[in-house]
Amino acid sequence: MTGQAQNPHHVVIVGAGFGGLETTYRLAGAPVRITLIDRRNHHLFQPLPYQVATASLATSEIAWPIRSLVRNRPEVTTLFASVKGIDAAGRRVLLEDDTDVAYDTLVLATGARHAYFGHDEWEPFAPGLKTLEDATTLRRRILVAFERAERERDPARRAAWMTFVIIGAGPTGVELAGTIAELARSTLPPDFRSIDTHEARVVLIEAGPRVLGGFPEDLSAYTLTSLERIGVEVVLGQAVTECTADSVVYGGKRLDTRTLIWAAGVRASRAAEWLGAPADRAGRLQVAPDLTVPGHPESFAIGDT
Structure with a gap:
């Protein structure tokens, strides 16, 4: 013993x-x-x-x-x-x-x-959100994007800085899209002088037919309506085929953006x-x-x- x-x-x-x-x-x-x-x-x-x-x-x-x-x-x-x-x-x-x-x-x-589904080369351009380090990295990217837009004189480049793309409409993607939209429309407007943060675009891209695909359909429908009500552009049924430092390609279309976030898998x-x-x-x-x-x-x- x-x-x-x-x-x-x-x-x-x-x-x-x-x-x-x-x-x-x-x-x-x-x-x-x-x-x-x-x-x-x-x-x-x-x-x-x-x-x-x-x-x-x-x-x-x-x-x-x-x-x-x-x-x-x-x-x-x-x-x-x-x-x-x-x-x-x-x-x-x-x-x-x-x-x-x-x-x-x-x-x-x-x-x-x-999981980048065989495209690990996208990770530097579209970081995910699993760790505390990921969270602070994304916070810096999001806030710096508004700062760069504030100083940018070229309209096209300014629009790219103010375009935020989230790939994947599971719980993390939905939460991020909604919170970034609220940040741009409710929290940041009084802090900037040269830009109107209400003009920020938040685009949520999902390859499947609906947001929150693993949840009941009524909750999915309610979430979609809520996101669109606060200005999130929800793109369904279109897979991302390319991510770079300054753009994303989905459904054969190219969108200029400086902030990509991966929440797809x-x-x-x-x-x-x-x-x-x-x-x-x-x-x-x-x-x-x-x-x-x-x-x-x-x-x-x-x-x-």
């Missing part, structure tokens, strides 16, 4: 998002020690990065240090590290600094990343690749009903992993 107390079952959790933290909290009081690994030192409240991107909230209002969230849990060790692989046979998580962490049970809660992390386990088309691990990874009963995958 003494040996068991000194070496309790070791649970390694990769990812300190909602899934990873919830697992940590649910294990409180269990006879285990926990190592929580994340490549960032903060937990992000994932529904609200768009509020930071549109200057409605400060970063400190949606992100909290992971260590402070588990400071009263002496059995939990937090590691600020990036995972590069898993040695499933040896039950070790491999880190990018060439160290590793042994585990008895592994919980993969690594979430998702942007996500793919899972590399967890399936790490384990050499089956995955679906989005890269998510295929799991058993108890969330264990087939062939790896000591490993669990949760959330978007």
Whole structure:
């Protein structure tokens, strides 16, 4: 019994998002020690990065240090590290600094990343919104666009700076489009002298037949009406075929813009690749009903992993 107390079952959790933290909290009081690994030192409240991107909230209002969230849990060790692989046979998580962490049970809660559907070269021109860094990058781009428009004398170039294009009409795309429109029409007008921010164009492009395609049709219809009421131009059934630093092409048409935002899709992390386990088309691990990874009963995958 003494040996068991000194070496309790070791649970390694990769990812300190909602899934990873919830697992940590649910294990409180269990006879285990926990190592929580994340490549960032903060937990992000994932529904609200768009509020930071549109200057409605400060970063400190949606992100909290992971260590402070588990400071009263002496059995939990937090590691600020990036995972590069898993040695499933040896039950070790491999880190990018060439160290590793042994585990008895592994919980993969690594979430998702942007999916550009085979066009990763578009990412520099159309950044997505998954991290706090993404949110601050987009906030800078959006606000600088208005500043550049304020000083631009050429009407065509000014119009390009004041055209904001969001690709993908899922929840993130809808939230961004609506909030940028409100920013231009309600918040910013008193702050500028040479431009009328009401003239900003917010264009939401969706390849599918409706906004919020994964939601009930009545909610989709209500959302479309609400967006159009505040001036968002919604383009449906037209896929984007090109993104550059100063334009986007969709439905055979080219639109000049200096601000492109990607909200069209996500793919899972590399967890399936790490384990050499089956995955679906989005890269998510295929799991058993108890969330264990087939062939790896000591490993669990949760959330978007």
